[in-house]
Every structure is written in structure tokens, then in C-alpha cells.
Amino acid sequence: MTDAKMKDLHTGVIHGGQQRDPLYGGVSVPIYQSSTFAFKSAEQGAARFAGEEEGYIYTRLGNPTIKALEDNIAYLEKGYGAMATSSGMSALSTLLMAFLEKDTHLICTDAVYGMSRNIVETVMARFGVTYDFVDTSHIENIKKTIRPETRLLIVETPANPTMVLTDIEACSRLAKEHGITHVVDNTFASPILQNPLEMGADIVYHSVTKFINGHSDVVGGIIVAGTKELYDRTKRVLSLMGGTMDPNQAWLVLRGAKTLAMRVERSQETAARLARYLESHPKVAWVNYPGLESHPQYELARKQMFGFGSMLCFGLKGGYESGKKMINALKLCTLAVSLGGIESLIQHPASMTHAKVPKEAKIKAGITDDLIRLSVGCEGFEDLKADLELGIKAAE
Numbered sequence: 297m298t299d300a301k302m303k304d305l306h307t308g309v310i311h312g313g314q315q316r317d318p319l320y321g322g323v324s325v326p327i328y329q330s331s332t333f334a335f336k337s338a339e340q341g342a343a344r345f346a347g348e349e350e351g352y353i354y355t356r357l358g359n360p361t362i363k364a365l366e367d368n369i370a371y372l373e374k375g376y377g378a379m380a381t382s383s384g385m386s387a388l389s390t391l392l393m394a395f396l397e398k399d400t401h402l403i404c405t406d407a408v409y410g411m412s413r414n415i416v417e418t419v420m421a422r423f424g425v426t427y428d429f430v431d432t433s434h435i436e437n438i439k440k441t442i443r444p445e446t447r448l449l450i451v452e453t454p455a456n457p458t459m460v461l462t463d464i465e466a467c468s469r470l471a472k473e474h475g476i477t478h479v480v481d482n483t484f485a486s487p488i489l490q491n492p493l494e495m496g497a498d499i500v501y502h503s504v505t506k507f508i509n510g511h512s513d514v515v516g517g518i519i520v521a522g523t524k525e526l527y528d529r530t531k532r533v534l535s536l537m538g539g540t541m542d543p544n545q546a547w548l549v550l551r552g553a554k555t556l557a558m559r560v561e562r563s564q565e566t567a568a569r570l571a572r573y574l575e576s577h578p579k580v581a582w583v584n585y586p587g588l589e590s591h592p593q594y595e596l597a598r599k600q601m602f603g604f605g606s607m608l609c610f611g612l613k614g615g616y617e618s619g620k621k622m623i624n625a626l627k628l629c630t631l632a633v634s635l636g637g638i639e640s641l642i643q644h645p646a647s648m649t650h651a652k653v654p655k656e657a658k659i660k661a662g663i664t665d666d667l668i669r670l671s672v673g674c675e676g677f678e679d680l681k682a683d684l685e686l687g688i689k690a691a692e
């Protein structure tokens with residue numbers, strides 16, 4: 297990780313896009329827990345609805361506390377504007393509704409968040425949308441699947457849970473050539489470690505439930521658009537679909553985001569040490585972490601990420617039977633789905649987050665039965681290492 301970038305972002309997470317409370321000077325953004333906003337006159341109400349005057353109307357359409365979070369994340373992602381949503385899935389479903397229609401086609405990374413795949417296969421399919429899930433780490437796979445009616449390319453990198461990377465810049469170039477909107481799920485990297493819009497992507501979205509909020513206590517999402525045109529198109533659909541965030545939720549996420557750079561810096565340093573520890577362990581069959589030289593896309597990680605993050609996955613030599621014993625023996629790492637919190641979380645994707653992905657599709661996407669996913673938190677390295685050691689011993 298380059299120091300200059302981090303120094304800048306430690307300031308950016310706290311002050312980026314923020315304005316002082318104009319009423320009383322509150323240092324923390326006030327929670328505007330109001331569903332609606334009074335107009336001074338009929339003329340003002342009409343002007344706000346006509347978009348001739350700036351100001352708030354109704355919280356589904358916009359709210360000052362939510363705007364503070366949106367401006368902060370838009371700043372960190374270097375986008376035109378952001379839209380906070382009730383969950384990460386709400387961010388994705390809004391984008392699917394904004395950019396797809398009957399007889400259009402979507403291409404998406406095969407190793408994605410399980411429910412991101414599920415919504416396409418079970419909901420969007422009902423509306424006549426066609427799709428291909430491909431291994432986007434090889435650009436030829438995308439080229440081969442592009443059709444005249446392809447409208448959207450959704451890439452998740454690093455991918456969940458395999459930690460496979462996709463070249464964002466190469467995807468953007470290809471998408472532009474074919475007039476396809478290129479969307480990146482940037483949840484795993486967070487805006488601290490990867491800025492897809494700077495590499496040519498059109499739109500970024502996050503499950504802020506994960507790193508951005510960072511305390512395993514809020515579900516939320518956010519979309520960041522690279523241009524006004526993309527922002528307006530998405531915002532219209534979000535306002536109509538109604539998947540907006542709540543002011544209280546926004547305030548909590550904004551509070552969490554202030555320590556995002558510190559948390560990412562701390563946890564990825566520990567993750568790198570744990571990855572090396574696991575890789576050298578005789579009972580561990582394999583480890584996938586973008587910061588290991590053994591990761592097939594180590595060079596790409598260095599090129600497009602500012603750091604390697606705190607997510608990793610591994611398999612034990614005894615397969616999932618050993619993995620299960622290990623998970624059950626851990627005392628410090630919590631057995632739970634989700635990720636990016638201050639506490640370390642461990643889970644088994646094949647039977648948990650990706651249980652609904654068809655078996656053949658799972659194998660094709662590299663989600664093997666022995667794969668264990670670890671989200672490294674902010675605890676101390678020695679304590680986490682001792683916990684993993686305890687688990688691996690119990691698996692013998």
C-alpha cells in the first residue's frame with residue numbers, strides 16, 4: 297500500500313464531502329429523522345418538485361443525513377454522485393431494474409455473492425432478461441458471450457468467496473467498445489483499496505453492511521455513479537422502487553465510515569501475516585489471498601488495488617470434514633456469514649452463503665466443498681493465529 301494514498305484517505309474518510317451543521321454547528325451530522333420537509337410557500341413546493349430549487353421534499357427522494365453519507369462515499373470513490381440504499385441487494389436490484397428490460401442480456405462474474413446470482417436467475421429471468429455467468433478473470437470469456445442485446449457487465453473483484461480477480465481496466469475498455477454499462481461490486485476491496493471508476497468503470501456499488509459500516513450492526517448499500525447521466529437514470533428508478541436508506545441507518549454507517557481507512561489498514565496487515573502462516577502450515581492444502589506471490593493474479597492485484605485487503609480463503613488437507621471440525625473448535629473467530637467487521641468471521645460458503653448456487657455452477661466457479669472463507673478483523677495477530685492453530689489441531 298502506498299503511504300501517500302493512505303494518508304490522504306485517513307483524512308478523506310473523516311472530512312470528504314462533509315459540511316458543518318448550518319443550524320447549531322454540531323460536529324457530528326444531525327439525524328434528520330423526518331419523513332417530509334415543510335415548504336415556505338406553494339411556489340416553493342412547486343419549484344422543488346420542478347427541480348428549479350434545491351432542497352428536500354420527502355425522505356424517499358432525499359434527506360440531509362443520507363446525503364452526508366452519499367457525499368462521503370462519492371468522494372472516496374471519486375464519482376459524480378452516490379445513492380444510499382436499504383441494503384446491498386437493494387443497490388443491485390435497483391441497477392438491474394434501471395439498466396435491463398425484456399430481451400436484454402447481462403454478463404456477470406460467476407463467483408459472485410450467492411444472492412446476486414440468485415436474483416438474476418429467479419427474478420430477472422421472469423421479466424425476460426437473459427444472462428451469462430462467466431469467469432471474468434479471463435477477458436476472452438466475456439468477449440465470447442457479448443451479444444448485440446448485452447446491456448450490462450457486472451464484475452465482482454475480488455470475487456466472493458474465491459478471491460479471484462478481474463481486470464477492471466480491460467473490462468471497461470471492452471464494455472465501452474460495445475456500448476455496455478460496466479458495473480463493479482466493490483464490497484470486498486472497499487473504496488480504500490480500489491477505485492473502479494478511475495479505471496473506467498461506469499458505476500460502483502457496495503454492500504455497506506461490510507467494510508464501510510464495519511461493525512456488524514447495520515445492513516445497507518450504496519451506488520456510486522461516474523456521470524450525471526448514469527446518476528439521474530439510477531436515481532429515478534431508486535426513488536420509484538423505494539429501496540432508499542433510512543436516516544438513522546445512514547448516520548450509523550457514516551459513523552462507521554470515519555474509521556474505514558484505519559480498520560482496513562490494520563486488518564489487512566494481519567490478514568497478510570495470517571495468509572503466510574496458513575500457507576506454510578503442513579495441514580493446509582491451499583490458501584487464496586491476493587497478497588501472496590502464489591495467487592495467480594498477484595501482479596493484477598498490485599496493479600489495480602492499493603492494498604490486498606483482509607479477505608482470504610483456504611482449504612485443509614482433510615477437506616471439508618476437517619474444515620468442519622476446525623470451524624467448530626474456534627474460540628475467537630466467530631462462525632457467521634457477512635464480512636468486513638471489526639471482529640473476525642469465518643464461514644463455509646458451499647453450505648452457507650452459496651448454498652443456493654447449483655452444484656455444477658459452484659464447481660465451475662471454483663467454490664469447492666473444502667473452501668473456508670475468513671474475514672480478518674481488527675484483533676491482534678498472535679491471538680488470531682493461536683485460534684487458527686487450535687482449530688487446525690482439533691481437525692486432525
Ligand SMILES: *Cc1c(COP(=O)(O)O)cnc(C)c1O
Nearest residue numbers: 383384385409456483503505516
Ligand atoms: C453482502 C454482499 C452483498 C449483499 O449485500 P446486503 O447488504 O447483504 O444486501 C452483495 N455483494 C457482496 C460482495 C456482498 O458481500
